[in-house]
Amino acid sequence: MTNDNNNIRIVIIEDDQVIREGYAFLIGQSEGYEVINIYASFDEAAKKIVTDAPEVILLDIELPGTNGIEAIPKLKKVLPQTHILILTVYESEKLIFDALSNGASGYLTKNTPAAKIIESIKEVMQGGGPMSVNIARMVINSFRRNQDTPLSKRETQILELICNGKSRTQIANELFIDLETVRTHIKNIYIKLDVNSRADAIKTARDNRLV
Amino acid sequence: MTNDNNNIRIVIIEDDQVIREGYAFLIGQSEGYEVINIYASFDEAAKKIVTDAPEVILLDIELPGTNGIEAIPKLKKVLPQTHILILTVYESEKLIFDALSNGASGYLTKNTPAAKIIESIKEVMQGGGPMSVNIARMVINSFRRNQDTPLSKRETQILELICNGKSRTQIANELFIDLETVRTHIKNIYIKLDVNSRADAIKTARDNRLV
DNA sequence: AAAAATATCACCCTAAAAGGGTGATATTAG
DNA sequence: CTAATATCACCCTTTTAGGGTGATATTTTT
Incomplete structure (x- = not known):
């Protein structure tokens, strides 16, 4: 752990204590990353997160109270420059598109290895849009036109x-x-x-x- | 090079000879990959590609004659199961969406290192949707709603x-x-x-x- | 607490648009 | 050569759209 203020400032909002603290530990000990705070819900985070001033928020969807999807626009409102990375078990098309249209910068599923998450945080800071491969396929498919249309x-x-x-x-x-x-x-x-x-x-x- | 028929069958369509043969070499010598054929244009590929029966096609956009975007639906028509990976220097939003809506399974820019391309080929076979990070951001942004709408x-x-x-x-x-x-x-x-x-x-x- | 924005409803009006039916002809593609 | 496609024509009625002007209650913001 370092006090170097060039570290990427990260906040984690995740209701499962084990996952929350696990990620916090893994990310926090990585060079160049600093977990400023961790919260179990958006409602808990809401009060303090502005002063946390994170650059990246790792956000779960399934949260007590305000769910992750609803939390996105609220977070973007007070922290417009902050990148929000969704980290969830859900792979439903609706949730993905709701998250992205609400302003999420990336969408990772929880089976993602920690190293990949850490890499994704850097990516999102550099203007990338990290997605799990299966999510990317769903996103791509949403563009794809049906090849066998009945129409001329x-x-x-x-x-x-x-x-x-x-x-x-x-x-x-x-x-x-x-x-x-x-x-x-x-x-x-x-x-x-x-x-x-x-x-x-x-x-x-x-x-x-x-x- | 091996005759093992469990290899992923790949065809490259790319007009630049150096790039074409460079990729062919790099991919061909990788374990589990087999470059069946390489072509300098779609029009040249059209006649033989069905018998090539590739599982993945690496496709350039800027091609003499039929361009890559137009080629996608034609390729998908004769090879519906084949995954098409766009490999191009272009990062224009229109080209990306045209490619994806025409049926491309992924979109990589040419600065992508060979190792990443090889990984992407495997990914696309496993149902992923590989994209360069900057492409992914553009795709994600296309979903994002404007946060400061004048509307209630x-x-x-x-x-x-x-x-x-x-x-x-x-x-x-x-x-x-x-x-x-x-x-x-x-x-x-x-x-x-x-x-x-x-x-x-x-x-x-x-x-x-x-x- | 006051002001502004929002959500709700009402009634005036006319022109445009939608949808259904039926039929024809020329071109194109399999 | 036959089927699909693209083009145009005229019948009909109901619905919709858009403009104007107004009111009132609730909510949000200042």
């Missing part, structure tokens, strides 16, 4: 514009085709997707990654 | 429903509030975003990551 190219294109909230008229103008042609395409899209409204078409499109 | 919580919620193509009536039903209340919120959203149509609101929302 034109229909996909029009469906995309519908997802952008464009009206038939706007679509017609944008594609230099007649309003009636747009209508026909939309009708065919509806038939193929088995829907009968824009909202349903968008939902089906998103669910099946057609856009 | 309710307005953000309604804007999200608008992005899902919901009508005022549907929104009212979903939120258990009056149709007129929804109207008022939408009016206020329009004022705050300085727009006057759903399509423009959606565009502004997406551009500013309000949703």
Whole structure:
């Protein structure tokens, strides 16, 4: 342990005492890292964390009181420059995207070895976005379009514009085709997707990654 | 070099001869990896790649003729199970998302050390999604919502429903509030975003990551 | 405690848009 | 050569969107 103030200042918020103190010990004894404080919940951390002024927060999702996902925007509000690294057992797609859209800088699962966590802390400080490999795959898949769509190219294109909230008229103008042609395409899209409204078409499109 | 058919079968498509053969050599001499073929362009690869039956393709973006981005869906069409790893100097957000949405399984920049590339090949075979750290940050940032939105919580919620193509009536039903209340919120959203149509609101929302 | 922002509802209005039905024709791709 | 695709046309009714102007209660911030 050193008093060198070039150390990366870290705070851990994690309800499991064993994990919390385990990580604190492992990270704290690494050269260049300093665990400023550890907390069992966000609510406990809330009062003191601003004065802790951490550069990186290791945050669990399952916490008593305010859960980790909800805690992210609150933490970012008082510590905008601080990087938040999610460290959790959960691999649900919804939780991952909620965490990232709320402002998390990375997402690690708890089976991650300590060395990798320590490396990830440095990475996040240098502008990286550390993720466990399986998380990365989920994130990548969320971009991937379905390769076997029932829709033709034109229909996909029009469906995309519908997802952008464009009206038939706007679509017609944008594609230099007649309003009636747009209508026909939309009708065919509806038939193929088995829907009968824009909202349903968008939902089906998103669910099946057609856009 | 070994004839062991448990090796990971790799094809490299890369126009720079030095890089192409350099990678081929480095990967080929690694235990468990086998470079089946190397090509200078997709068009050259197209004829033979099906019989190559690679498990992983290392693909450059800047290629003569068909570029790497366009090549991805064509490759996935004839080799649906094959993982495509983009290996390029480009770090533009558009190229990254185009690559991923076209079906790439990972995205590495060319400054990546050979050892990391070799590790990434194994990772992608095991269901991971390897990315360079800076790429990962860009991908994560694409999920991140703007923290200082001009909109209130309710307005953000309604804007999200608008992005899902919901009508005022549907929104009212979903939120258990009056149709007129929804109207008022939408009016206020329009004022705050300085727009006057759903399509423009959606565009502004997406551009500013309000949703 | 006062001021500002937010969430809720009401009613005026008109033009645009959506959705369903039916049919036709030219081009393209398998 | 047949199926899919892309294009356009006209019938119809109901819903939606957007603008204006107002009120009131709650919540948040100052």
